[in-house]
Amino acid sequence: MFVHVVESxxxxxLWGVFASxxxxxxxxxxxxxxxxGMALAVGFANxxxxxxxxxxxxxxxxxxxxxARTSGxxxxxxxxxxxxxxxxxxxxxLQLVFWYAVVLNVFPLVQDGLNISDxxxxxxRGLFLPEPLFEGSVDRLxxxxxxxxxxxxxxxVVWNHKMHHRGLQSAPASTWARHLPWLVPLxxxxxxxxxxxxxxxxxxxxxxxxxxxxxxNLRGGLTLSPEFLALLMGLSLYTATFVAEIVRSGLSAVDxxxxxxxxxxxxxxxxxxxxxxxxxxxxxxxxxxxSQYLNLAKNSSLAVAVGYPDLVAVGGTIxxxxxxxxxxxxxxxAVYLSLSLVISLVMNVYNTQVKLxxx
Amino acid sequence: MNHTPEKTPRSGLPIGKVLLSVVLGAAALLGVWxxxxxxxxxxxxxxxxxxxxxxxxxxxxxxxxxxGACWPAVWDTLPLLLVGRYPQxxxxxxxxxxxxxxxxxxxxxxxxxxxxxxxxxxxGSMLFSLLxxxxxxxxGLAVVPSTEWGGLALTLVLSIGGIGxxxxxxxxxxxxxxxxxxVIRWVSTTYIELIRGVPLITLLFMAxxxxxxxxxxxxxxxxxLLRAQIAIILFQGAYIAEVVRGGxxxxxxxxxxxxxxxxxxxxxxxxxxxxxxxxxxxxxALVSTFIGLIKDTSxxxxxxxFDLLGTARNVPSIPxxxxxxxxxxxxxxxxxxxxxxGLSRFSRAYENVAIAR
Numbered sequence: 001m002f003v004h005v006v007e008s009x010x011x012x013x014l015w016g017v018f019a020s021x022x023x024x025x026x027x028x029x030x031x032x033x034x035x036x037g038m039a040l041a042v043g044f045a046n047x048x049x050x051x052x053x054x055x056x057x058x059x060x061x062x063x064x065x066x067x068a069r070t071s072g073x074x075x076x077x078x079x080x081x082x083x084x085x086x087x088x089x090x091x092x093x094l095q096l097v098f099w100y101a102v103v104l105n106v107f108p109l110v111q112d113g114l115n116i117s118d119x120x121x122x123x124x125r126g127l128f129l130p131e132p133l134f135e136g137s138v139d140r141l142x143x144x145x146x147x148x149x150x151x152x153x154x155x156x157v158v159w160n161h162k163m164h165h166r167g168l169q170s171a172p173a174s175t176w177a178r179h180l181p182w183l184v185p186l187x188x189x190x191x192x193x194x195x196x197x198x199x200x201x202x203x204x205x206x207x208x209x210x211x212x213x214x215x216x217n218l219r220g221g222l223t224l225s226p227e228f229l230a231l232l233m234g235l236s237l238y239t240a241t242f243v244a245e246i247v248r249s250g251l252s253a254v255d256x257x258x259x260x261x262x263x264x265x266x267x268x269x270x271x272x273x274x275x276x277x278x279x280x281x282x283x284x285x286x287x288x289x290x291s292q293y294l295n296l297a298k299n300s301s302l303a304v305a306v307g308y309p310d311l312v313a314v315g316g317t318i319x320x321x322x323x324x325x326x327x328x329x330x331x332x333x334a335v336y337l338s339l340s341l342v343i344s345l346v347m348n349v350y351n352t353q354v355k356l357x358x359x
Numbered sequence: 360m361n362h363t364p365e366k367t368p369r370s371g372l373p374i375g376k377v378l379l380s381v382v383l384g385a386a387a388l389l390g391v392w393x394x395x396x397x398x399x400x401x402x403x404x405x406x407x408x409x410x411x412x413x414x415x416x417x418x419x420x421x422x423x424x425x426x427g428a429c430w431p432a433v434w435d436t437l438p439l440l441l442v443g444r445y446p447q448x449x450x451x452x453x454x455x456x457x458x459x460x461x462x463x464x465x466x467x468x469x470x471x472x473x474x475x476x477x478x479x480x481x482x483g484s485m486l487f488s489l490l491x492x493x494x495x496x497x498x499g500l501a502v503v504p505s506t507e508w509g510g511l512a513l514t515l516v517l518s519i520g521g522i523g524x525x526x527x528x529x530x531x532x533x534x535x536x537x538x539x540x541x542v543i544r545w546v547s548t549t550y551i552e553l554i555r556g557v558p559l560i561t562l563l564f565m566a567x568x569x570x571x572x573x574x575x576x577x578x579x580x581x582x583x584l585l586r587a588q589i590a591i592i593l594f595q596g597a598y599i600a601e602v603v604r605g606g607x608x609x610x611x612x613x614x615x616x617x618x619x620x621x622x623x624x625x626x627x628x629x630x631x632x633x634x635x636x637x638x639x640x641x642x643x644a645l646v647s648t649f650i651g652l653i654k655d656t657s658x659x660x661x662x663x664x665f666d667l668l669g670t671a672r673n674v675p676s677i678p679x680x681x682x683x684x685x686x687x688x689x690x691x692x693x694x695x696x697x698x699x700x701g702l703s704r705f706s707r708a709y710e711n712v713a714i715a716r
Contacts, residue, residue, distance in 0.1 A: 089699035
């Protein structure tokens with residue numbers, strides 16, 4: 001029986017024979033006819049969207065502010081210091097509510113908003129971008145891509161593990177071979193993905209946002225709602241303050257003699273930073289950064305306060321409609337615990353790469 | 360052969376940095392000016408009525424709203440923001456409760472008696488101030504139900520209650536995590552990792568919906584505020600447990616070994632040797648956890664409890680002040696900032712004094 005199920009799943013995965021609600025999922029049109037499970041899946045997808053984008057934005061912004069605080073240019077230092085002190089001491093929920101009020105009230109109307117060649121729009125209805133449309137069975141391709149990523153990810157983790165436990169003599173410390181454990185699996189994954197795309201016959205086209213009601217509203221295209229924008233801005237700016245402090249402490253953990261020696265050798269400020277200081281600073285930064293990323297993923301649950309349908313918001317609605325509180329709460333805990341686990345695992349792989357060998 | 364390096368180090372004024380500073384300074388002022396203009400220059404301040412925020416503009420028939428902030432929206436709703444719907448004539452009790460609590464803290468900090476006595480005095484003062492807050496017939500005070508509490512007073516009650524009960528819980532869990540008995544260690548570790556892995560808002564939902572399920576049907580329901588307070592206590596307990604665990608690990612193992620060599624029991628070892636050192640080490644991290652707690656209590660606004668942030672979000676719903684979204688938010692942000700920044704400066708000053716000693 002079990003073998004039969006696995007076989008039919010593999011069949012579906014490879015040839016698309018299986019048919020169910022999940023194989024014909026259209027991620028655009030969630031309607032009230034779909035099941036609660038689909039609603040939770042969409043909520044989880046929304047949470048992932050916000051969490052991953054937020055992590056990327058917060059890292060870059062925090063890096064910029066951390067560098068500004070140690071730059072030696074007084075206005076930059078004051079700006080960095082006041083930014084960090086100000087946003088660190090205000091609750092994140094207050095910041096989210098504030099940014100939501102800003103997006104709704106301060107952003108211009110559609111007619112007066114930003115319009116880049118009729119393809120990109122920014123106004124108080126949100127951010128509108130051209131949307132890539134795929135013709136064909138994309139969900140099967142997504143599953144194939146997921147399995148390929150998991151397989152190549154396992155290869156990467158095992159290779160990484162073997163390299164760091166082989167001992168100092170044979171471990172390539174600073175050569176290009178250091179990058180092989182993540183580079184080769186990444187290229188392998190991209191190759192596998194390209195082969196799958198070519199074999200599946202999926203095609204790509206773009207749908208641009210259209211003006212309706214005489215230019216007073218927009219329809220179509222990839223829409224990032226005002227709630228999403230407010231949540232992303234609030235979370236990124238808040239987490240960036242903590243990332244900036246981590247960056248600052250990481251930079252100060254590097255011996256000042258390193259900077260002096262690099263400058264004495266004739267390296268410019270930027271080269272010193274990039275080649276000498278930052279690689280050593282990253283070692284110190286990775287563990288606290290991991291906990292900040294986990295905090296951002298957990299803070300994304302505040303989306304319910306700005307009306308963005310993330311996992312907690314959708315779960316709360318389901319809880320109210322069905323009264324099945326235990327099931328919904330168990331789903332929340334399972335999802336957030338696994339998300340924390342995955343983020344910690346990924347950061348640990350990176351940490352093993354950069355940490356001091358042989359300590 | 361004399362080889363002069365191509366790039367000689369400059370002496371004197373760093374021209375590049377000075378120019379960049381001037382340009383950035385000007386840009387910052389340009390960016391900050393509209394905010395200052397909205398906050399102060401174009402704003403309306405007095406009297407605390409809705410009409411103060413309306414201006415006569417030439418060419419318009421009706422009065423137009425002022426271009427800047429409408430601060431009367433904050434002055435008028437100040438009692439709501441500070442104490443919620445607490446009856447005006449009983450507000451003095453909140454002040455008295457605060458004084459009793461501060462007296463308890465002072466006694467804890469200054470009295471040189473046994474630790475247990477000091478902790479009990481602090482706990483007693485907290486409970487008495489809570490009693491003053493709520494009121495009791497036998498004291499001759501009118502009872503104010505917790506549904507009427509709100510604003511800054513409620514934020515402080517939730518925070519202080521959270522750390523007051525969360526600290527013993529966290530301490531026990533931290534000791535349990537380091538225990539040699541597998542069941543205790545497993546229970547403590549599961550509790551800590553579970554609570555730390557989920558957002559506080561899911562814990563608040565859990566407390567709101569699951570607690571009534573464990574009560575027998577048709578019985579009196581648990582106070583909504585108490586449910587939120589329990590969720591906050593559980594949440595803080597897990598984070599404090601990690602902080603205390605760090606402190607316990609920082610105490611040198613020689614201290615543990617020496618105490619055991621002297622024949623001290625586990626309780627004696629912890630009470631007399633390990634915990635005093637561990638807790639002294641963890642004080643800065645504990646204060647920063649407390650600052651985080653004050654900010655995290657604002658999340659109860661999502662489950663319908665009107666603390667400072669909840670009240671501030673609700674002010675635009677008052678018919679007089681429709682559309683005034685920003686002013687109460689800015690004001691409550693200022694209050695949070697003053698409290699949290701003040702606490703962090705105090706903590707830094709305490710660290711410096713402690714290190715100097």
